[in-house]
Amino acid sequence: MTDGDAILRVRDLTVHFDTGTRDAEGKPRVVHAVDGVSFDIRRGSTLGIIGESGCGKSTTALAAMRLVAGARGRIDLGGVDLGGLEGEALRRQRHRFQIIFQDPYSSLNPRQRVGSLIRTPMALQDQGTPETRDRRVDELLDLVGLRPETRHLFPHQFSGGQRQRIGIARALATNPDLIVCDEPVSALDVAIQAQILNLMKDLQAELGLTYLFISHDMGVIGYMCHEVAVMYLGVFVETGDTRAILAAPAHPYTRALLSAIPRVDPVNRSLMAATRLSGDPPSPVNPAPGCRFAARCPHAVDRCRTERPALRPVTLGGMERSVACHFAGEI
Amino acid sequence: MTEPLLAVENLCVDFATRSGPVRVLNDVSFTLAPGETLGIVGESGCGKSMTSLAVMGLVPRPNGRIASGRILFRGEDLVRAPARRMRQIRGAAISMIFQEPMTSLNPIFTVGRQIAEAIRLHEDVSKAEVRNRVVDVLGRVGIPDPARRADEYPHQLSGGMRQRVMIAMALVCRPQILIADEPTTALDVTVQAQILDLILRLQQEENTAVILISHDMGVISQVSDRVMVMYAGRAIEKGPCRDVVEASAHPYTRGLIACIPDIDRTERMAESDRLPTIPGIVPDLRALGETCAFAPRCALADAACEAWKVAPIRLDDAHVAACRKAARGIVA
Numbered sequence: 240m241t242d243g244d245a246i247l248r249v250r251d252l253t254v255h256f257d258t259g260t261r262d263a264e265g266k267p268r269v270v271h272a273v274d275g276v277s278f279d280i281r282r283g284s285t286l287g288i289i290g291e292s293g294c295g296k297s298t299t300a301l302a303a304m305r306l307v308a309g310a311r312g313r314i315d316l317g318g319v320d321l322g323g324l325e326g327e328a329l330r331r332q333r334h335r336f337q338i339i340f341q342d343p344y345s346s347l348n349p350r351q352r353v354g355s356l357i358r359t360p361m362a363l364q365d366q367g368t369p370e371t372r373d374r375r376v377d378e379l380l381d382l383v384g385l386r387p388e389t390r391h392l393f394p395h396q397f398s399g400g401q402r403q404r405i406g407i408a409r410a411l412a413t414n415p416d417l418i419v420c421d422e423p424v425s426a427l428d429v430a431i432q433a434q435i436l437n438l439m440k441d442l443q444a445e446l447g448l449t450y451l452f453i454s455h456d457m458g459v460i461g462y463m464c465h466e467v468a469v470m471y472l473g474v475f476v477e478t479g480d481t482r483a484i485l486a487a488p489a490h491p492y493t494r495a496l497l498s499a500i501p502r503v504d505p506v507n508r509s510l511m512a513a514t515r516l517s518g519d520p521p522s523p524v525n526p527a528p529g530c531r532f533a534a535r536c537p538h539a540v541d542r543c544r545t546e547r548p549a550l551r552p553v554t555l556g557g558m559e560r561s562v563a564c565h566f567a568g569e570i
Numbered sequence: 571m572t573e574p575l576l577a578v579e580n581l582c583v584d585f586a587t588r589s590g591p592v593r594v595l596n597d598v599s600f601t602l603a604p605g606e607t608l609g610i611v612g613e614s615g616c617g618k619s620m621t622s623l624a625v626m627g628l629v630p631r632p633n634g635r636i637a638s639g640r641i642l643f644r645g646e647d648l649v650r651a652p653a654r655r656m657r658q659i660r661g662a663a664i665s666m667i668f669q670e671p672m673t674s675l676n677p678i679f680t681v682g683r684q685i686a687e688a689i690r691l692h693e694d695v696s697k698a699e700v701r702n703r704v705v706d707v708l709g710r711v712g713i714p715d716p717a718r719r720a721d722e723y724p725h726q727l728s729g730g731m732r733q734r735v736m737i738a739m740a741l742v743c744r745p746q747i748l749i750a751d752e753p754t755t756a757l758d759v760t761v762q763a764q765i766l767d768l769i770l771r772l773q774q775e776e777n778t779a780v781i782l783i784s785h786d787m788g789v790i791s792q793v794s795d796r797v798m799v800m801y802a803g804r805a806i807e808k809g810p811c812r813d814v815v816e817a818s819a820h821p822y823t824r825g826l827i828a829c830i831p832d833i834d835r836t837e838r839m840a841e842s843d844r845l846p847t848i849p850g851i852v853p854d855l856r857a858l859g860e861t862c863a864f865a866p867r868c869a870l871a872d873a874a875c876e877a878w879k880v881a882p883i884r885l886d887d888a889h890v891a892a893c894r895k896a897a898r899g900i901v902a
Contacts, residue, residue, distance in 0.1 A: 291758035291759070291760065291761075292729075292758055398851050400851065428613040428614050428785065428852075429613070429785065429786075429787070429826065429829055429830055430613060430825065430826060430829050430847065430848045431851065432829070432831075433829035433830075433831070433845040433846070433847045433848075434847050436831065436845060437844045437845055437847060440844065441844075444842070455758065455759070456831075457759075457833055458830065458831040458832055458833050458836070459831050461831060461833040461836045461837065462831035462836040462839070462845065463831075482837060485833055485837060486837065495760055496759065496760065497833075498763075499759040499760045499762065499763040500759055500788065500833065501759075501762070501763075501766075501786065501788030501789045501791070501792045502788055502791075502792070502832065502833075502834065503787050503788050503791045503815060503827055503830060503832055504791060504792070504815075505791045505792075505794075505811040505812045505815045505816060506812060506816075508792050508793075509792075510763055510766065510788075510792040510793075515760075515763055515764060515767065516760045516764075517764070519728045519729075519730050519731070519761060
């Protein structure tokens with residue numbers, strides 16, 4: 240996933256959290272939340288990161304936005320190395336990357352009116368004058384499908400879907416180059432989810448937005464993302480064109496994830512015949528050497544338990560993607 | 571068809587609010603046969619969880635009350651059953667698995683003790699026998715090393731393991747009806763598949779009837795024999811799973827299925843294509859009357875729909891939809 244036209248280039252992003260405790264052998268217990276993740280996002284496209292809870296997908300996104308203390312790695316946003324910036328210099332860059340949060344209830348200050356919520360990022364970044372900011376608030380509300388008069392209301396006067404529209408308007412306020420969407424529709428009912436996903440796609444087409452899209456839902460990823468990275472226990476196990484991976488998943492984990500999705504199909508009840516993973520993902524504390532998925536993988540051999548596979552190009556079903564598996568393409 | 575195990579008839583539940591009573595369940599009827607799986611699907615606030623709470627005799631008091639209707643369990647009306655009788659039934663003949671395996675277990679007791687409580691409340695058995703059954707049921711729900719796990723506390727178990735404990739607790743008295751209210755919503759998809767598989771396997775072993783409540787049409791379509799779709803407190807479509815999902819008669823059911831970003835369908839979509847949506851949002855329950863609550867959002871609604879008093883329209887022996895146009899074939 241390297242591209243000359245990339246707006247965001249992330250290299251070897253690593254986030255380790257020291258638990259402050261020690262294991263039986265006296266070694267510090269360290270959570271390997273993100274372990275050497277690299278990716279590029281093309282301008283105007285959407286990269287999805289999918290994985291199960293605790294796999295590190297949100298931490299990856301937050302670290303790429305410099306919102307995680309102690310993260311290491313290079314984060315190049317349009318030629319500026321965010322990883323090397325601190326304090327005021329970093330704050331000055333923040334208008335270029337914004338975030339849409341998962342929970343439209345807790346991510347909007349209940350005491351702030353909608354107009355003020357959307358105006359605040361512009362004011363903090365010294366963009367425009369008070370008059371132009373007010374005009375921009377009206378424009379943004381219109382853009383996300385809310386009436387400009389609603390700027391005088393408080394968040395509790397809106398439904399969940401409308402609140403997420405407010406969250407999107409706020410993320411758009413400073414004209415960012417990149418928007419990180421952290422499970423933006425997981426808290427919404429499916430009918431409202433479709434409305435918000437369509438809005439985000441329309442805005443991308445209209446404004447040329449670039450999204451880093453975090454989700455646990457393969458259906459949502461399939462609809463929203465041009466490219467996808469499948470994450471397991473702190474590492475990317477398969478990355479590439481979304482359609483290629485959905486059509487012919489190469490990593491055993493991607494396959495298991497896809498087969499576990501309950502399809503809307505009352506006749507072909509594939510869920511009950513699925514190649515099922517047993518157990519839960521293992522702990523990310525001091526993970527064993529070798530492939531992170533080896534303990535649950537039906538194909539694992541000794542080599543998998545000792546030698547960590549790197550991402551490498553694999554062609555399957557006539558389509559290329561990168562896979563971190565010693566036996567990708569053969570199994 | 572055999573005598574239904576459970577027959578809910580014209581159930582209405584009201585809630586008192588500052589602005590007067592609100593009808594949260596309106597004229598809901600369904601039956602459940604032994605060994606059958608009924609899927610109840612709908613969006614937040616449609617009444618699917620309230621339906622299950624009503625069957626369990628757990629409508630929150632004092633604000634909520636069953637205004638009318640009957641809940642017949644093997645012929646006995648649970649709406650009129652005294653509290654003592656409900657305590658005998660609840661957790662024994664009819665038991666329930668809740669959505670949140672994190673908050674539904676008591677953090678200060680071992681899981682074994684919590685399962686044992688269910689046995690001791692309903693049966694007069696020795697301590698050793700209780701222990702045997704606890705370990706046995708934990709093994710049956712797929713918990714490795716059950717004798718050791720029985721002595722652990724909820725925080726020592728993963729989310730999937732906790733949900734298995736909840737299932738063990740619900741099944742330990744061999745219920746005739748198991749109500750599973752969003753049993754996998756808090757879980758990852760790979761664990762969800764394990765848990766659904768487990769529920770269905772145990773159901774087959776014991777011929778238990780299951781009511782599965784979910785917002786996820788995928789889950790519902792994969793496991794249900796029959797499906798009931800709810801909207802704004804009413805059952806708007808009922809029928810065999812295949813009919814409801816593949817030949818939906820109510821426009822809301824069709825809209826609910828169409829707006830799911832299904833990977834098989836999105837694969838064929840062009841970049842400029844958009845998901846079909848249902849315009850607007852669910853109505854305020856306080857503002858509803860006897861007419862179709864979906865009409866304001868319905869692409870097919872006309873003036874006559876807004877005046878039509880909602881009634882179930884029978885399409886065939888088993889398939890019913892509360893849509894005026896369903897009977898005339900306009901919908902299909």
